[in-house]
Amino acid sequence: MRHPDLPLEGGCRCGRIRLRLSAAPLATFACHCTGCQRMSSSAYSLSAMVPSDGFQILSGEPVRGGLKQGGIHHFFCLDCMSWLFTRWEGMDGLVNIRPTMLDETTWFAPFIETYTSEKLPFAETGAQRSFPKFPDEAEFPVLLQAYAEAVSHG
Numbered sequence: 001m002r003h004p005d006l007p008l009e010g011g012c013r014c015g016r017i018r019l020r021l022s023a024a025p026l027a028t029f030a031c032h033c034t035g036c037q038r039m040s041s042s043a044y045s046l047s048a049m050v051p052s053d054g055f056q057i058l059s060g061e062p063v064r065g066g067l068k069q070g071g072i073h074h075f076f077c078l079d080c081m082s083w084l085f086t087r088w089e090g091m092d093g094l095v096n097i098r099p100t101m102l103d104e105t106t107w108f109a110p111f112i113e114t115y116t117s118e119k120l121p122f123a124e125t126g127a128q129r130s131f132p133k134f135p136d137e138a139e140f141p142v143l144l145q146a147y148a149e150a151v152s153h154g
Helices: 034-040 137-152
Strands: 008-011 018-021 027-031 045-051 055-059 063-065 072-076 083-088 094-097 112-114
Touching: 027 137, 034 045
Parallel strands: 027 112
Antiparallel strands: 008 018, 018 055, 027 045, 045 094, 063 072, 072 083, 083 094
16 A cells, blocks of 8 residues: 555546546445445445645636535536545545546555445455444544555555
């Protein structure tokens, strides 16, 4: 496990939206919830949590899609419908980017997997930490520190 070389750019499948990361991820995830399974058309979704000030849209205008209620905002390309990133109300300092949208992905490995209670039987991620739902909010500082230690020794 390692941090990517920065800055790192990427974009949607059709190329209309381009984005840049200039800050290293604080943690990486795989989510097995049925919502992520449906939105990604896969067994799970992948995320890299980055500070908002280290994330930039270079071109194009993402639109909100997915479940449009509650405090979770998923953003997509209107043309190719690629799921690009997610923001949460009340957590303005963070963005969860889909790492497969980046041009360079060999650095990525999920450190935490969530919603294993909804996991498909065959789906394995290799994540070092697993949770039946989301970790308790109080666990996040410990998880972020564990991730930082894992990438520093990677």
